[in-house]
Amino acid sequence: xxxxxxxxxxxxxxxxxxxxxxxxxxxxxxxxxxxxxxxxxxxxxxxxxxxxxxxxxxxxxxxxxxxxxxxxxxxxxxxxxxxxxxxxxxxxxxxxxxxxxxxxxxxxxxxxxxxxxxxxxxxxxxxxxxxxxxxxxxxxxxxxxxxxxxxxxxxxxxxxxxxxxxxxxxxxxxxxxxxxxxxxxxxxxxxxxxxxxxxxxxxxxxxxxxxxxxxxxxxxxxxxxxxxxxxxxxxxxxxxxxxxxxxxxxxxxxxxxxxxxxxxxxxxxxxxxxxxxxxxxxxxxxxxxxxxxxxxxxxxxxxxxxxxxxxxxxxxxxxxxxxxxxxxxxxxxxxxxxxxxxxxxxxxxxxxxxxxxxxxxxxxxxxxxxxxxxxxxxxxxxxxxxxxxxxxxxxxxxxxxxxxxxxxxxxxxxxxxxxxxxxxxxxxxxxxxxxxxxxxxxxxxxxxxxxxxxxxxxxxxxxxxxxxxxxxxxxxxxxxxxxxxxxxxxxxxxxxxxxxxxxxxxxxxxxxxxxxxxxxxxxxxxxxxxxxxxxxxxxxxxxxxxxxxxxxx
Numbered sequence: 001x002x003x004x005x006x007x008x009x010x011x012x013x014x015x016x017x018x019x020x021x022x023x024x025x026x027x028x029x030x031x032x033x034x035x036x037x038x039x040x041x042x043x044x045x046x047x048x049x050x051x052x053x054x055x056x057x058x059x060x061x062x063x064x065x066x067x068x069x070x071x072x073x074x075x076x077x078x079x080x081x082x083x084x085x086x087x088x089x090x091x092x093x094x095x096x097x098x099x100x101x102x103x104x105x106x107x108x109x110x111x112x113x114x115x116x117x118x119x120x121x122x123x124x125x126x127x128x129x130x131x132x133x134x135x136x137x138x139x140x141x142x143x144x145x146x147x148x149x150x151x152x153x154x155x156x157x158x159x160x161x162x163x164x165x166x167x168x169x170x171x172x173x174x175x176x177x178x179x180x181x182x183x184x185x186x187x188x189x190x191x192x193x194x195x196x197x198x199x200x201x202x203x204x205x206x207x208x209x210x211x212x213x214x215x216x217x218x219x220x221x222x223x224x225x226x227x228x229x230x231x232x233x234x235x236x237x238x239x240x241x242x243x244x245x246x247x248x249x250x251x252x253x254x255x256x257x258x259x260x261x262x263x264x265x266x267x268x269x270x271x272x273x274x275x276x277x278x279x280x281x282x283x284x285x286x287x288x289x290x291x292x293x294x295x296x297x298x299x300x301x302x303x304x305x306x307x308x309x310x311x312x313x314x315x316x317x318x319x320x321x322x323x324x325x326x327x328x329x330x331x332x333x334x335x336x337x338x339x340x341x342x343x344x345x346x347x348x349x350x351x352x353x354x355x356x357x358x359x360x361x362x363x364x365x366x367x368x369x370x371x372x373x374x375x376x377x378x379x380x381x382x383x384x385x386x387x388x389x390x391x392x393x394x395x396x397x398x399x400x401x402x403x404x405x406x407x408x409x410x411x412x413x414x415x416x417x418x419x420x421x422x423x424x425x426x427x428x429x430x431x432x433x434x435x436x437x438x439x440x441x442x443x444x445x446x447x448x449x450x451x452x453x454x455x456x457x458x459x460x461x462x463x464x465x466x467x468x469x470x471x472x473x474x475x476x477x478x479x480x481x482x483x484x485x486x487x488x489x490x491x492x493x494x495x496x497x498x499x500x501x502x503x504x505x506x507x508x509x510x511x512x513x514x515x516x517x518x519x520x521x522x523x524x525x526x527x528x529x530x531x532x533x534x535x536x537x538x539x540x541x542x543x544x545x546x547x548x549x550x551x552x553x
Contacts (some may be wrong), residue, residue, distance in 0.1 A: 001088055022184040023061050025194045025292075029114050029128045029179040030055060031071040032145035038174070040080070040134025040301075044160045045143045045176045046095045046168060049152040057175075059086070059130040059182055065120040065213070066192035068101060070130065073108045075139040080106040082120060082133070082141065085162075086126045086181055093154055094296070096165035100124055106134070106141055112178075121190065130178040131159045140457050147175040195297040198256065199360075210376040211365035211413040214244055214314045216357050218258040218299055233338035233348070235270060235278070236358055241332045245311050249533065250364045251374040252284075252306040258359035259297045260289045263319035267304070267362060268344075271312045271536045276336075276350045279462065279528050279536045282306040283344055301425040307372045307374040307534035309418075314362045317465060330518040331358040345462030345493035347528055347539075371531045418535035420456040424527055426544040427452060427503070433507030433517045433546060448543065451525070458498050458536070460531035463491040465509070466524045469527065496529075507546060518546045 029047070047057035069493040101118035132143045143152040153176050154168025183192030189199040192206040199209035203492045207213050236244050255267045265287045270278040287302040287373040289394060308314070315338065322333045335358055336350040366373030368382050375382035381391035432449030451463065491509050494501075509519045522545050529537040 022186045022193055023063075023335055025066075025181055025182055025183045025192070025298075026060060026179075027179065028055055028059070029057050030147070030175050031069060031179050032142060032179055036488070038142045038144055039138045040132050040140040041136055041155060041157065042133055043094075043143060043144045043155040043157045044085060044087075044097060044129065044131045044166065045178075046085075046089070046091060046129035046154050046156075047151075047176045047178075048093065048095070048154045048168065049150070050175065051150045053147045057178075059122045059124050059126050061182070061184060062120055062182045063102065063131060064190065064192040065118055065122050065128075065180040065183040066183050066197070067115055068104075068118045068120075068130075069111050069113055069115045070104070071142065071177050072106055072111055072143075073137075073141040074111040074137050075135075075137055076109055076141070078107050078137065080134050080141065082106060084120060084128070084130050084178060086120065086122050087129050088123075088126050088430075089468055092163075092260055093168040093170050094165065095129075095154065095156070096166060097131075097160045097162045098123065100131065100162055103256050110238070112412070118180075119191065119196065120180075128178055128180050129176050133159070140309070141478045142177050144171055144174040144176055146173060149173045150352045151175050161491055167222065193513045195299055198299065198301075200301075202304065207516065208288075208363040211250065211363050211374065212247070214246070214364055215239065215361035216258070216267050216359050218256060218359055218361055222388050232320060233268065233315050233317045234335050234358055234386070235266050235313045235338065235339050235350075236333070236335045236360070244423070245313055246364055248310045249367055249370065249535075250308055251367045251372060251378065252304055252308055253365050253374040253377055254301055254303050254312065255284065255287070255420065256360060257287070257289065260291065260300055261322050262291045263322055264288055266317040267306070267360070268315045268317055269308045269312055269534065270304045270315050270338075270348075271309055271530075273347060273528060273536060273539055278315075278338070278350070280315075280344055280346050280347055280348060281309070281312065281458040281530050281536065282313070283317075291332070305373065305378060307367065308364060309533070309535045312534070313406075314360075316358060316360045316363075343493065345460050345528070345530065347462060347464045347526060349468040363547045364391055372532065372534075374532040418537045419459040419529040419531045421461075421527055421529055421540035422450075422456075423455045423500075424453040424540045424542045426450070427549070428524060428544060429543065430547055431507065431544045432548050433548075439537070448504065448506040451505050451527075453496075453540070454500045454525060454527055455496055455498050457531055458496070458529045460493060461493050461527050461529045462493045465518070465524045467521055468517075520546050520548060 048056050068396040070082050081103050083103045086098045087095040088098050089095045099121050104116045113515050132141050143470050153171045153174040156166030156168055160166050183194045187194055187201050189203050189205045193200055197205045206217055267284045268280050269282045270280055273279045284304040289300050292298055334353050334355055338348045338350055368375055369385035371385040373379040373388045379388045384391055390434045407522055428449055431449040432447050508515055525544055526543050527540045
C-alpha cells in the first residue's frame with residue numbers, strides 16, 4: 001500500500017496499524033436454553049444489573065453491534081417481532097433508549113436461538129436490551145428468563161423508541177433474552193471493523209478501498225458450503241447478473257475473505273483462453289487465516305500486487321476439505337471450479353458452473369503506464385513506467401523542471417495486446433521418451449525431442465499436452481465425429497526471450513511429486529505466452545507422437 005506521506009492521490013490514509021490497535025470483538029448478553037417460566041411481552045427490556053457470568057450486557061467500548069441473537073419460543077404468531085436496543089440507565093429502575101436495530105419477525109421460526117444481521121451504534125457504558133412485540137404465553141418467545149440472584153432485568157410497557165425513557169418494572173434474578181456482537185469502529189464510519197468494514201482507516205466501508213471492486217461486497221451472513229474436496233480453485237464469474245471480468249488492464253492491490261476457516265489461501269489472476277479453459281497468470285503470496293470464535297463473520301484482508309488484463313478474473317484457491325463462505329444467490333451469481341491450483345503459466349480447465357456467491361473479493365486499481373503497480377496506492381508516478389516514486393522533473397522547464405531528463409523508455413510490452421507465438425513445432429515430432437534426458441538414440445526413433453518456437457517479445461511460456469483418444473467411428477461411417485481428448489497435462493513453464501528458442505524435452509512430466517513418462521500415443525502440444533503486463537498470447541499448437549516404450553541409455 002502507498003505510504004501516506006508520499007501519496008497525493010489518496011483521500012485517506014490506509015493504516016494497517018489501526019486494526020491491530022483496536023479492541024477485539026466481544027459477545028455480550030445471554031439467551032435462555034428453553035422458554036422457562038416467563039413468556040413474552042409488549043415491552044422494552046433492559047438489563048439493569050448482571051454478574052458478568054457468562055457475559056455482561058454492558059458495552060466495554062464504543063462501536064457497532066453487528067449481529068444480534070434471540071431465543072424463539074415454541075409458539076409464534078403473525079405480528080410477533082423483536083429488535084435489539086441499547087439503553088442508558090440513570091437510576092435503579094430508570095432507563096432511556098439510545099439506539100435500536102432492525103425489526104426481526106418471529107412468526108414461522110423454529111424454536112431455538114436465531115441470529116440476525118444488524119448495524120447498531122453502541123456507546124461505551126451503555127447496556128444491551130431489546131424491544132419485544134409478543135404475547136405473554138409461557139411457550140412464546142421470552143423477553144426475560146430466570147438467571148443468577150444478582151441479575152436484575154427491567155421492563156417498560158408497551159415499549160419505547162430511541163429518545164424515550166421509562167421507569168422499569170424490575171425482576172430480580174432475571175436476564176434479558178438478547179445476545180449481540182460488539183465490534184470496534186475506529187474510523188467512525190458506522191460499520192463494524194471486524195465483519196462489515198472493507199476499508200479500515202477510511203470513511204469508505206462497503207466498496208473498494210481504491211480502484212474498483214471485484215466480486216462480493218462481503219456484506220451479509222454466509223452459510224458454510226463444502227467447496228474444496230477436489231476442485232480447489234474457484235472463479236466468481238458473475239454477481240447480480242453482471243460479469244465480474246476486469247473492465248480494463250489493472251493491478252489487484254488487495255483481496256479479502258469473509259468467515260473463512262483456519263487455513264492458507266491464495267488468489268490467482270486467470271485469463272480465459274478458450275472454451276472452459278483459463279491460463280493462470282499470477283499468484284498471490286499465502287494468506288494465512290486463524291478463525292476467531294468470537295467473530296464468525298470476520299473479514300480477513302491481504303495486500304498484494306498482481307497485474308490483471310482486461311477480461312481477466314480473480315480466482316480463489318482454498319485448502320482441501322475446507323468450508324468456504326458462501327451465499328445462495330440463485331442464478332444471479334455464478335462461479336466455476338478448476339481442476340487444481342496448478343502453477344503460473346498453466347492452462348487449466350473448469351469442471352462446471354455453479355450458482356452462488358463465494359464470499360471473497362479484491363480491489364483492482366488502474367495501471368496506466370503498465371509497470372505492474374496500482375496507480376492509486378502503489379505508484380506515485382502513474383504516467384511513467386520507469387518509476388513508482390515521485391515523477392522526475394519535466395525537461396520543458398515546468399514546475400520543478402529546468403533540468404534535462406532521459407526520455408521515457410518504451411513500455412516493455414504492448415498495453416493492448418499480448419505476445420505472439422510463431423513456428424511452434426517438435427523436432428522430431430515422433431520420438432521415444434528418454435528417462436535420462438533428450439539424447440539421440442541409435443534406434444529407429446529419436447529419444448526425446450526439441451521444442452522450437454519464436455516469440456514477438458520476452459514472455460513466460462506455459463507448455464501443456466492433451467492426448468488424443470482413439471476415434472471409434474460408427475459402422476459404415478466415412479470419418480470420425482468430434483475429436484475426443486483426454487485431460488490436460490501441464491509440462492513446465494519457461495521464461496524465454498524475444499526471438500527464436502529451443503527447449504530440449506525428454507518426454508517426462510511431473511504429476512504431483514512424481515515424475516512420469518508419456519505413454520505412447522498422439523498428443524497436441526499447446527503453448528501460451530504471458531508478457532510482463534500480464535497479457536496472454538493466443539494459444540499456439542502442434543502435434544507430436546510418442547512411439548514405443550521409453551528408451552534406455
